[in-house]
Amino acid sequence: MSIELPYLGMTLSISDLDIENKAYFAHAARRDFRLQRCSGCNRFRFPPTTGCPWCANPESTWQAVEGKGTVHSYVEVHQAIQPAFKPYVPYLYLLVDLDTQKGEPTEHEALRVIGNLTTPDGRLAPPELSRKVGIGSRVRIVFADVGEGLSLPQWTLDDQQPSTPPWRYPDP
Amino acid sequence: MRNGCFVAWKCVPSPMAIDPGIVQTAASLGPSKDSRVNVSSTIDATAPKFLRDKYAIVGVGETTYSRSSGRTTRALATWALRNAIADAGLTPKDVDGMLSYSSFSDSTFCIQVSGDLGTRLNFYMDVHGGGTSTETLVGIAIGVIEAGLCKTVAIYRSMNGYSQTRIGGTGPRASLPVAGDLLHTAAFGMQSPGQMFGLTFMRHMHDYGTTPEQVAMVKVIHSEHASNNPKAFYKHRVSVDDVLNSKMICKPLHLLDCCVETDNATAIIVTSAERAKDCKQPLVLIRGVAGRVNKPRLDMHYQHGPITLAAGAYAKDIIWPNAGVGPEDIDITASYDAFTFTTLLQLEAYGFCKIGEGGQYVSDGTMRLGGRRPNNTSGGHLCEGYTHGVSMVVENVRQLRHDVDDSCPVGPDGRRQHTYDYREGGCRQVRDVEVSANLGWAGAQTASAMVMRCG
Numbered sequence: 001m002s003i004e005l006p007y008l009g010m011t012l013s014i015s016d017l018d019i020e021n022k023a024y025f026a027h028a029a030r031r032d033f034r035l036q037r038c039s040g041c042n043r044f045r046f047p048p049t050t051g052c053p054w055c056a057n058p059e060s061t062w063q064a065v066e067g068k069g070t071v072h073s074y075v076e077v078h079q080a081i082q083p084a085f086k087p088y089v090p091y092l093y094l095l096v097d098l099d100t101q102k103g104e105p106t107e108h109e110a111l112r113v114i115g116n117l118t119t120p121d122g123r124l125a126p127p128e129l130s131r132k133v134g135i136g137s138r139v140r141i142v143f144a145d146v147g148e149g150l151s152l153p154q155w156t157l158d159d160q161q162p163s164t165p166p167w168r169y170p171d172p
Numbered sequence: 173m174r175n176g177c178f179v180a181w182k183c184v185p186s187p188m189a190i191d192p193g194i195v196q197t198a199a200s201l202g203p204s205k206d207s208r209v210n211v212s213s214t215i216d217a218t219a220p221k222f223l224r225d226k227y228a229i230v231g232v233g234e235t236t237y238s239r240s241s242g243r244t245t246r247a248l249a250t251w252a253l254r255n256a257i258a259d260a261g262l263t264p265k266d267v268d269g270m271l272s273y274s275s276f277s278d279s280t281f282c283i284q285v286s287g288d289l290g291t292r293l294n295f296y297m298d299v300h301g302g303g304t305s306t307e308t309l310v311g312i313a314i315g316v317i318e319a320g321l322c323k324t325v326a327i328y329r330s331m332n333g334y335s336q337t338r339i340g341g342t343g344p345r346a347s348l349p350v351a352g353d354l355l356h357t358a359a360f361g362m363q364s365p366g367q368m369f370g371l372t373f374m375r376h377m378h379d380y381g382t383t384p385e386q387v388a389m390v391k392v393i394h395s396e397h398a399s400n401n402p403k404a405f406y407k408h409r410v411s412v413d414d415v416l417n418s419k420m421i422c423k424p425l426h427l428l429d430c431c432v433e434t435d436n437a438t439a440i441i442v443t444s445a446e447r448a449k450d451c452k453q454p455l456v457l458i459r460g461v462a463g464r465v466n467k468p469r470l471d472m473h474y475q476h477g478p479i480t481l482a483a484g485a486y487a488k489d490i491i492w493p494n495a496g497v498g499p500e501d502i503d504i505t506a507s508y509d510a511f512t513f514t515t516l517l518q519l520e521a522y523g524f525c526k527i528g529e530g531g532q533y534v535s536d537g538t539m540r541l542g543g544r545r546p547n548n549t550s551g552g553h554l555c556e557g558y559t560h561g562v563s564m565v566v567e568n569v570r571q572l573r574h575d576v577d578d579s580c581p582v583g584p585d586g587r588r589q590h591t592y593d594y595r596e597g598g599c600r601q602v603r604d605v606e607v608s609a610n611l612g613w614a615g616a617q618t619a620s621a622m623v624m625r626c627g
Contacts, residue, residue, distance in 0.1 A: 004349070012359055013351040021355055047356045047472050073378070073479065075370035076423035077361055081341045085361040090423075093360045095371045095474055108477035116360045135378045152359055167378045169423050172416075 020048035067141025134166030231260025231441035237557030261452025269325035308463030330437035386531035398551025438562035455627020460494030484521030495623035506564035
């Protein structure tokens with residue numbers, strides 16, 4: 001059955017035909033972060049697809065991945081385009097290098113997963129929390145529940161942080 | 173041309189380079205123009221090199237740039253096309269091929285537009301896509317003419333980018349249901365072009381120490397150029413402080429780091445160099461094209477790094493061998509400026525400076541009128557108006573004709589008498605320009621390029 005659910009005020013929709021996304025978000029709804037793992041070359045991939053980007057094998061299985069990583073880049077949105085986000089500006093989304101499979105198959109690759117910076121319970125982070133995060137910050141996955149069969153993996157600050165502060169845009 | 177390379181091409185026969193994988197005869201090559209090119213010889217470029225200089229852009233045209241066109245995109249398209257056809261000294265009956273492109277169903281297709289122009293087409297195609305389409309469609313036009321499908325192709329992009337379908341993504345399409353791959357981006361409030369590209373820009377600042385002040389210079393310089401362009405939507409000059417003090421849109425992008433949304437259509441006419449000789453304007457020849465060249469992982473290009481590297485780094489291995497020139501030979505660039513950063517990233521990727529040194533390149537005066545290699549002399553998308561790329565080809569064609577439409581007086585021969593005084597409100601013709609490069613952007617993941625020269 002197709003999924004159509006409100007989140008923050010926008011509509012998230014997963015077609016019944018979109019088998020891969022349906023599986024990804026259904027796992028998330030069970031607090032279970034899983035990615036497709038290629039049955040041929042054994043590599044994980046993200047986002048969900050119908051074939052392996054590394055070896056083109058169509059067969060894969062959903063395997064658990066530790067949801068920890070390092071912020072590779074981020075954007076701080078002050079003017080929301082999506083109306084649902086207007087009450088939350090400025091909000092952050094992060095591009096996170098997962099620890100799993102980082103640097104494979106070449107040094108330039110990582111499983112890079114986008115999500116908002118959130119509180120540990122999955123709500124969009126308030127400004128005072130956002131100010132602590134930048135490139136290099138350590139984050140872990142939390143889940144924002146949307147409804148039956150759909151939770152969004154989100155990012156919150158990990159307890160363990162590097163000794164050097166993260167890199168942030170040079171505000172005046 | 174400051175180093176005289178085209179003089180050398182025209183006058184000095186040299187040993188012929190045979191491209192691997194491309195069957196050529198001495199007769200088809202003519203005098204070699206490759207002897208001074210220092211590029212990878214292993215690339216089997218997409219267009220056989222003997223198409224160099226065999227095709228021309230003979231007509232360019234546009235509508236006004238406004239935020240209230242009061243017309244359909246159909247009317248805008250025919251307006252721009254009529255101007256381009258007249259500019260070439262042709263009639264609509266001479267156009268038998270047509271190409272258009274659009275995004276978000278924001279334009280009118282060739283079927284309607286061709287009828288309004290009174291053309292009978294032997295070929296047409298409406299293409300989906302954005303900022304890399306211009307150069308790509310020129311390549312397609314060359315291909316279909318070469319294959320004998322038609323003889324002269326008109327290319328247009330028509331959009332009410334402010335009053336109807338906002339290209340920045342605000343308006344009705346901002347709140348469409350989030351589905352498919354967008355569940356991994358838009359669901360987190362990442363959906364406009366600025367939001368999608370911002371991760372690349374921010375990482376570039378982190379990796380290379382690129383500063384907001386350096387990046388702001390792209391807008392400053394393009395605004396200087398626009399101040400000498402009577403048709404530009406924004407004609408006022410701005411300072412670095414103006415950029416940095418404008419409101420933050422999505423960090424690292426201030427309002428003035430973002431291009432202007434406008435209503436307009438733009439058009440160019442492509443035909444063979446042979447036919448071009450019968451047209452009205454000084455000859456502008458197409459040296460080479462690279463079309464929609466990509467980084468790996470288009471499904472989400474951030475999976476592949478460095479995320480700061482633009483796809484021009486791949487396109488350069490096609491465009492420079494195809495055109496038989498390198499960055500050092502280029503007199504003027506038009507580097508797609510949807511944002512200040514996009515200009516910087518492309519100039520790096522194509523080798524106009526080293527990777528990571530784009531901040532220095534865009535801020536040291538090189539790109540200014542009067543500088544070593546002016547960029548976006550019309551003011552570009554940041555100032556003149558947003559056209560998804562066509563206007564930057566239009567501008568370079570006029571530059572190569574030495575007849576750019578500034579405020580300089582028109583002489584008795586009907587051509588402008590350029591003063592080369594680049595102060596505000598003055599000239600914007602680049603002196604002795606012979607060869608140009610257009611660099612098209614559809615995100616860091618996809619690039620197009622075209623090199624043109626005076627005939």
